[in-house]
């Protein structure tokens with residue numbers, strides 16, 4: 001039988017109310033051993049089934065009373081108590097919540113009073129882990145609980161809410177069903193070769209695997225790659241020649257003096273990072289050292305590192321100076337980025353300069369297309385920054401996000417999906433080469449196990465430990 005656990009469920013610090021949560025077979029008994037209901041003697045607050053017996057709260061009713069130290073009967077706090085009887089509770093076990101005043105000392109005193117009565121302090125994520133182990137939610141839903149708590153943007157919350165409601169689970173269960181069906185078919189051919197072998201249509205089986213499983217897994221993986229910024233934030237890197245105003249632009253985007261600005265080329269040598277929010281999505285922006293040929297070893301290191309950042313970026317702000325013609329170096333750099341198929345916004349800065357000083361001309365080879373746009377700003381006078389922000393948002397949200405888009409597998413899911421995909425590939429190659437069904441069955445089982453690991457049907461305890469250690473205590 002499971003032990004009974006308790007934890008403070010509200011964040012540390014002072015606040016309106018603090019909640020202590022209990023779960024497990026003894027939770028009601030232990031909670032009641034330190035709870036003195038205010039109206040216990042009257043009919044109110046009593047379970048109608050036991051009007052004259054000991055206090056026995058009804059499930060999901062709120063009771064007013066006091067928590068006491070059961071040894072001394074000293075009152076610790078005035079509280080509200082609610083019992084949620086399993087299986088209709090968060091963990092599916094009997095759950096009790098005690099709402100007290102939210103001082104850290106009071107909450108600790110209540111928790112200690114419970115521990116004295118034999119309750120164990122919950123580990124991080126243990127309530128949610130029990131909900132998973134008791135079968136109320138699958139592993140993707142458990143992970144989404146953490147995502148909701150840690151979400152850094154509205155979009156990330158939307159995504160996590162879709163996942164917590166079981167959307168990803170539904171897709172994975174469909175995949176599992178298709179795999180199980182194919183596996184049953186293959187195993188029948190192994191077990192009853194005479195009856196089945198003659199009729200088994202390997203081409204149809206391969207086609208079924210391809211359309212019902214392979215395609216869908218492939219789709220999910222590409223969604224991880226395309227939409228992951230919703231979860232982790234968009235990565236934007238500002239690049240360009242020295243002195244074009246990259247740091248000035250950075251400061252405007254994050255709306256503070258984050259990066260040093262001077263008229264000396266080569267001012268920025270390291271990477272300055274900060275964040276802002278566009279259209280509900282967090283954006284992490286990095287200011288880099290100006291990219292150019294240099295004999296200065298410190299600057300050279302900065303530029304080498306800039307390349308590493310560039311490859312990890314979702315969008316590049318390719319900044320140029322309206323006061324200068326485009327250099328050969330900038331042209332070469334741009335071609336290199338275009339070849340890397342990066343999303344680029346060409347930001348023409350210093351457009352406040354008088355007309356006769358605007359030496360910049362748009363090079364003919366810098367064509368605007370789906371992934372390449374341009375805009376004109378003045379970082380010095382804070383002009384065009386909002387337009388730039390809407391371009392950023394347009395580049396990543398070409399259309400409204402549908403519920404399907406909200407299902408974005410996380411990195412763990414993606415690794416499982418990739419394992420499933422390579423096993424499936426082997427299975428379908430095997431079918432093509434008419435390999436023995438025993439071998440096909442092994443590959444299909446590997447694929448099924450990999451997919452089942454996502455929702456937790458098959459999962460190793462250390463993976464569970466890893467997932468639930470990301471939770472806070474009390475969740």
Ligand SMILES: Nc1nc2c(ncn2[C@@H]2O[C@H](COP(=O)(O)OP(=O)(O)OP(=O)(O)O)[C@@H](O)[C@H]2O)c(=O)[nH]1
Pocket residue numbers: 241242243244245246247248249260261262263264265266267268269288289290349350351352353377378379380381
């Ligand atoms: N007129 C004008 N000057 C600007 C504008 N933006 C930046 N500057 C000036 O250009 C100079 C360089 O600005 P920075 O922001 O330091 O340029 P940077 O690209 O970060 O330079 P490095 O870090 O040296 O590569 C400073 O003197 C800025 O005041 C602008 O919009 N208009």
Ligand SMILES: [Mg+2]
Pocket residue numbers: 246247248259260261267268287288
């Ligand atoms: Mg700079």
